Amino acid sequence: MSKPLKLLTASALAICVTAPAFAEKLGLGRPALPEEIAAWDLDIRPDGTGLPEGSGDVWTGEEVFADNCAVCHGDFAEGVDNWPKLAGGADTLDHEDPLKTVGSYWPYLSTTWDYVNRSMPFGDAQSLSADEVYAIVAYILYSNDLVEDDFVLSKETFLDVEMPNAAGFIEDDRDASEAHFWNDAPCMENCKDSVEITMRARVLDVTPEEEGAEEEASAAPAPAEAEVIPAAAEPAAEPAPEPVAAVEIDPELAAAGEKVFKKCKSCHQLGDGAKNRTGPILTGIVGAPAGQVDGFKYSKPLMAMAEDGLVWDEASLHAFLEKPKSFIKKTKMSFAGLKKEADRDAVIAYLQAPPE
Amino acid sequence: MHQSDGSGASRRGFLKGSVAAVGALAAAGAARANGADPLITEVQPWASGLGDGVDATPYGLPIRFETDVVRRNVEWLTADTISSINFTPIHALDGTITPQGCAFERHHSGAIELAKEDYRLMINGLVETPLVFTYEDLERFPREQRTFFLECAANTGMEWAGAQLNGAQFTHGMIHNMEYTGVTLRTLLSEAGIKPEGKWIYVEGADASSNGRSIPMEKALDDCMIAFKANGEALRKEHGYPVRLVVPGWEGNMWVKWLRRIEVMDGPVESREETSKYTDTLEDGTSRKWTWVMDAKSVITSPSPQAPIKHGHGPLVITGLAWSGRGAIERVDVSRDGGITWETARLAEPGKPMALTRFYLDVDWQGEEMLLQSRAIDSTGYVQPSKAQLRETRGLNSIYHNNCIQTWWVNSDGEAENVETS
Numbered sequence A: 001m002s003k004p005l006k007l008l009t010a011s012a013l014a015i016c017v018t019a020p021a022f023a024e025k026l027g028l029g030r031p032a033l034p035e036e037i038a039a040w041d042l043d044i045r046p047d048g049t050g051l052p053e054g055s056g057d058v059w060t061g062e063e064v065f066a067d068n069c070a071v072c073h074g075d076f077a078e079g080v081d082n083w084p085k086l087a088g089g090a091d092t093l094d095h096e097d098p099l100k101t102v103g104s105y106w107p108y109l110s111t112t113w114d115y116v117n118r119s120m121p122f123g124d125a126q127s128l129s130a131d132e133v134y135a136i137v138a139y140i141l142y143s144n145d146l147v148e149d150d151f152v153l154s155k156e157t158f159l160d161v162e163m164p165n166a167a168g169f170i171e172d173d174r175d176a177s178e179a180h181f182w183n184d185a186p187c188m189e190n191c192k193d194s195v196e197i198t199m200r201a202r203v204l205d206v207t208p209e210e211e212g213a214e215e216e217a218s219a220a221p222a223p224a225e226a227e228v229i230p231a232a233a234e235p236a237a238e239p240a241p242e243p244v245a246a247v248e249i250d251p252e253l254a255a256a257g258e259k260v261f262k263k264c265k266s267c268h269q270l271g272d273g274a275k276n277r278t279g280p281i282l283t284g285i286v287g288a289p290a291g292q293v294d295g296f297k298y299s300k301p302l303m304a305m306a307e308d309g310l311v312w313d314e315a316s317l318h319a320f321l322e323k324p325k326s327f328i329k330k331t332k333m334s335f336a337g338l339k340k341e342a343d344r345d346a347v348i349a350y351l352q353a354p355p356e
Numbered sequence B: 001m002h003q004s005d006g007s008g009a010s011r012r013g014f015l016k017g018s019v020a021a022v023g024a025l026a027a028a029g030a031a032r033a034n035g036a037d038p039l040i041t042e043v044q045p046w047a048s049g050l051g052d053g054v055d056a057t058p059y060g061l062p063i064r065f066e067t068d069v070v071r072r073n074v075e076w077l078t079a080d081t082i083s084s085i086n087f088t089p090i091h092a093l094d095g096t097i098t099p100q101g102c103a104f105e106r107h108h109s110g111a112i113e114l115a116k117e118d119y120r121l122m123i124n125g126l127v128e129t130p131l132v133f134t135y136e137d138l139e140r141f142p143r144e145q146r147t148f149f150l151e152c153a154a155n156t157g158m159e160w161a162g163a164q165l166n167g168a169q170f171t172h173g174m175i176h177n178m179e180y181t182g183v184t185l186r187t188l189l190s191e192a193g194i195k196p197e198g199k200w201i202y203v204e205g206a207d208a209s210s211n212g213r214s215i216p217m218e219k220a221l222d223d224c225m226i227a228f229k230a231n232g233e234a235l236r237k238e239h240g241y242p243v244r245l246v247v248p249g250w251e252g253n254m255w256v257k258w259l260r261r262i263e264v265m266d267g268p269v270e271s272r273e274e275t276s277k278y279t280d281t282l283e284d285g286t287s288r289k290w291t292w293v294m295d296a297k298s299v300i301t302s303p304s305p306q307a308p309i310k311h312g313h314g315p316l317v318i319t320g321l322a323w324s325g326r327g328a329i330e331r332v333d334v335s336r337d338g339g340i341t342w343e344t345a346r347l348a349e350p351g352k353p354m355a356l357t358r359f360y361l362d363v364d365w366q367g368e369e370m371l372l373q374s375r376a377i378d379s380t381g382y383v384q385p386s387k388a389q390l391r392e393t394r395g396l397n398s399i400y401h402n403n404c405i406q407t408w409w410v411n412s413d414g415e416a417e418n419v420e421t422s
Helices: A003-018 A034-040 A058-069 A107-120 A130-143 A250-262 A298-309 A314-322 A340-352 B007-033 B168-172 B185-192 B216-224 B389-392
Strands: A055-057 A152-154 A170-171 A197-198 B084-087 B120-125 B131-134 B143-153 B175-184 B200-205 B213-216 B225-230 B244-246 B259-265 B285-291 B297-302 B314-323 B329-335 B357-363 B369-379 B407-410 B416-422
Touching: A034 B120, A055 A130, A058 A130, A107 A130, A130 B369, A152 B131, A250 A340, A298 B297, A314 A340, A340 B120, B131 B185, B131 B216, B143 B244, B168 B297, B185 B225, B185 B259, B200 B216, B213 B216, B216 B259, B225 B314, B297 B369, B314 B329, B314 B369, B329 B357, B329 B407
Parallel strands: A170 B285, B120 B259
Antiparallel strands: A055 A152, A197 B416, B120 B131, B143 B175, B175 B225, B200 B213, B200 B259, B225 B244, B297 B314, B314 B357, B329 B369, B369 B407, B407 B416
8 A cells, every 4th residue: 555545544534533523613702802812912923013113222122131131141142051142153053052042043033022022021921011122122133233232123123134044944844855764674684784882871971860769769759840940040149349449439439330330240250259251350450451361361353452552541441331342343242331421430430449 | 960070970870770780680589599478478467457548549649659750850951940841751651641740841931820710712813703712612612532642842852962861751751642632723713714815823822931833724724633631631730721732743842731822824923932942953054944743753661771671681571652743653673782683563552643652572681781772663654763864964953853763772780871873
């Protein structure tokens, strides 16, 4: 019997056995009201169909993102712990370990808007206004270098954004590309000359420990889901900063700067026991020549400017912190910048005299 | 986690396991050598006293000796347990039906508690009459009953780059197989009346993740159903109580739990779960999308790393599970020498379309090392490929749809380990 015929027979038989007599409409349920449909029918199509009125810009997005998203996704959408990274990964899809983000992987912007609107923030879904969703999405695009910092996302500008991996997908082609997996006579004997073990799971040792059945037998069942790691883990305690009061610093301004510095803390450390992390140690940075922190690998453009004599005085810090990517093209610092002059003044004060 | 412990911990585990196995062998021998078995010759308490009354457990759980047969998770896989997955203890089960209480869970924003009286299902979009159903309404439609496997597209996904997790539960446990009772989508959609331009449906859940997926109308009308009972009783909370979608043979992510809305559309939504996730990246960086169907696959559940041979030499039952999203399992072959020679296993029952099939191979084991493999063949003639064959067409970064032949290395003590072979 040929394969298609055999399948047909099987499904015909199945219908005889199980299907109820095909019913006319039964008149069950009731018509859905327009306002009910409006409340649940939230999905956004790739062409933007379904998008509501509203708009949001990158800078607003940065604030809304910091308040609602950064605890898991990081201030710059770079991801915290195992939580998803939303930015970066450009041109890594054919690498050994591709980084799939909104910028590097997602083919449609509609998906980002839809998902943020419908399912985020984690634990408080559907709490954001349309304007906030527009703003967050604008910021995610900015974090991926897909829009400029003056970009405003709305229904009207939605289709202007080009998603880098839009053409990166093909429809399932397994029937054709894997046609050789259909095989009438798979090998039964002498299928290979020899067999060797090439890799062992025990060497890697990433399997959860088995509790011994005997010891556990009398204990109450302890299902695996009992352990819940809080979504918003406390940040590790920072080392106490050391006061270096070489210059007269307004303590109130420095205190305000400490708050602003929270945005910097996921990458930069300060004071006793500080280490280079994603960014270099910032102890004593004000007034210091650029590119001098031991053991930190700076970007080439920064080193070039350092060789040209860049010193981190107040003026250069203001310029850099306002728009890092404008001051140093291709800086490794993926921070959007501090647009408020008062914030920059405060953080520069804090860097000079971190309060005890 | 003991990820960074190096090989020391694993070697200790290995030795401990071996000693246990040898001890079991010795005990079995001793019982024969020492004459009459006191379990038989002496009156035991349970043969003399009384057991529990009928109402001791109004809803019964497995006896306390079976408390190790539970779902387990792999902590390092996900950031937390709310948006996470755990694994069915397939190494300790037999037959084909998975008990709901140990059937794996996968949530994107946690298992929600949704009461029947708070449940609503909406059908809208390209239909003659958008409708809202209560749970009671759904129970008044003509009912059907079908058994299907549900496999997460990521099952075996951690094994693409190499043998990693040491246990069938962890390598192949994102699967369950249940008998569902419910109503076909054909019946429900007919009630609303599909407009001719309706070519897709978009389905979403009532939880915060919504987990929306687009399904071609052809599939929706072919065999999809909504289910409110599984294995004869109400769905468990973690599997979508009170109503989930059943999409036979297709990846588990599409079986939307807490189903609240079906929208008839003229095209796919391209939601998060069908673009950024559940798409399979090939070696050249392009990605396959809409890889809905689950390829034919099988695994030996015993012996396996969590189910070593403890009974010594002689008769040994080798058993496992096989399934295919394209049809029924026609045949399963087993190799004991890493794929040099194959013998055809016995199917416990003829394969059913898109449902688990149990296979057995009864052998005489004399302590020889074995490289155990199984190979499923389905009713379309698809033969489960080797890992090398899969890597050849898909590379290492697909994450999803790893249906490769699994190898367990069984040593002379009966201990088994997840390995890769040449």
